[in-house]
Amino acid sequence: MPTLTRRSLLAGSTVAVLAASAPGAEPVAAAAPPAGQQAPGIYRYRIGAFELTALYDGIWYRPITDKFIRNAPFAEVERALDAAFMPHDKLATPFTTLVVNTGAKIVLIDTGTGGQIAPTAGALRDNLAAAGIAPEAVDLIIISHFHPDHINGIKDKDNALVFPNAEIMVPAPEWSYWMDDANMNAASADEKLTFRNQRRIFSDIAKRVTRFEQGKVVTPGIETLPAPGHTPGHTVFAIHSGDRSLMVLSDTAQHPAVFARHPDWQATFDVDGDAAVTTRKRLFDRAAADRMLVTGYHFPFPSCGHLVKTASGYEHVPAEWQPAL
Numbered sequence: 101m102p103t104l105t106r107r108s109l110l111a112g113s114t115v116a117v118l119a120a121s122a123p124g125a126e127p128v129a130a131a132a133p134p135a136g137q138q139a140p141g142i143y144r145y146r147i148g149a150f151e152l153t154a155l156y157d158g159i160w161y162r163p164i165t166d167k168f169i170r171n172a173p174f175a176e177v178e179r180a181l182d183a184a185f186m187p188h189d190k191l192a193t194p195f196t197t198l199v200v201n202t203g204a205k206i207v208l209i210d211t212g213t214g215g216q217i218a219p220t221a222g223a224l225r226d227n228l229a230a231a232g233i234a235p236e237a238v239d240l241i242i243i244s245h246f247h248p249d250h251i252n253g254i255k256d257k258d259n260a261l262v263f264p265n266a267e268i269m270v271p272a273p274e275w276s277y278w279m280d281d282a283n284m285n286a287a288s289a290d291e292k293l294t295f296r297n298q299r300r301i302f303s304d305i306a307k308r309v310t311r312f313e314q315g316k317v318v319t320p321g322i323e324t325l326p327a328p329g330h331t332p333g334h335t336v337f338a339i340h341s342g343d344r345s346l347m348v349l350s351d352t353a354q355h356p357a358v359f360a361r362h363p364d365w366q367a368t369f370d371v372d373g374d375a376a377v378t379t380r381k382r383l384f385d386r387a388a389a390d391r392m393l394v395t396g397y398h399f400p401f402p403s404c405g406h407l408v409k410t411a412s413g414y415e416h417v418p419a420e421w422q423p424a425l
């Protein structure tokens with residue numbers, strides 16, 4: 101086998117440059133045209149007897165300003181973004197929903213953007229189809245909290261239900277907070293948009309929505325845990341089957357390169373920043389100590405891995421792709 105040295109690589113690239121710039125040289129036609137589009141965003145894994153399918157809905161590059169983190173100077177935030185190879189004016193915000201086939205039910209945890217938030221998101225239905233899961237087959241939708249990127253996929257742009265046979269379960273304190281008109285009237289103009297969107301999604305289907313108390317097992321093997329801060333009723337899920345467990349962290353932290361490494365940071369989108377930090381540290385400490393597999397809604401796809409405690413925060417270690425289930 102010939103040895104590839106830096107010198108031979110450089111020599112090779114010089115030849116390529118010379119060939120490309122030679123007078124009269126025609127561009128070489130590729131043997132096959134490029135695909136020009138991404139492959140489906142699906143990743144399967146198992147927790148005990150449960151089969152899980154992570155489904156990518158897409159990504160939003162959320163515009164940010166120097167006010168993005170309430171309790172850190174922007175220069176520090178810029179250093180964290182640099183360390184994560186991210187621009188300074190946008191936060192990479194991927195969306196990954198999770199289907200759990202418990203054997204008894206097909207459960208969907210959070211529903212994606214419904215194609216109503218960013219042109220680069222809204223792929224959930226295509227990825228569901230690529231995974232061989234019909235929307236009609238979903239028995240139960242469980243919602244972590246009421247921000248639009250988690251609930252908008254319940255309906256399409258014309259307000260029709262995307263998953264017509266699914267029971268919808270939502271955290272009771274989340275419903276109490278956001279569906280309260282006094283809270284809406286007291287909110288800022290921006291927040292009022294969030295309140296109005298929740299009414300668009302839920303008002304005419306309120307009868308089919310079940311409110312659960314946090315701490316309850318909502319279906320065998322899926323336990324709900326209170327995780328207040330990001331929103332008042334924000335909920336995390338512990339999925340148990342056999343001797344295996346997974347913690348579904350929802351929005352306990354957004355991109356881990358920013359918020360796991362800097363767990364004290366309070367983002368402008370957290371309703372109660374102090375509570376969000378307390379919740380994040382409590383759950384991350386538990387996941388790190390127990391070496392639990394975790395998934396986060398805004399972690400890079402397929403978003404499952406582990407959290408390791410470091411001197412100043414936590415590091416997310418992505419799981420290896422598993423070729424066999």
Ligand SMILES: [Zn+2]
Pocket residue numbers: 247249250351397398
């Ligand atoms: Zn979110």
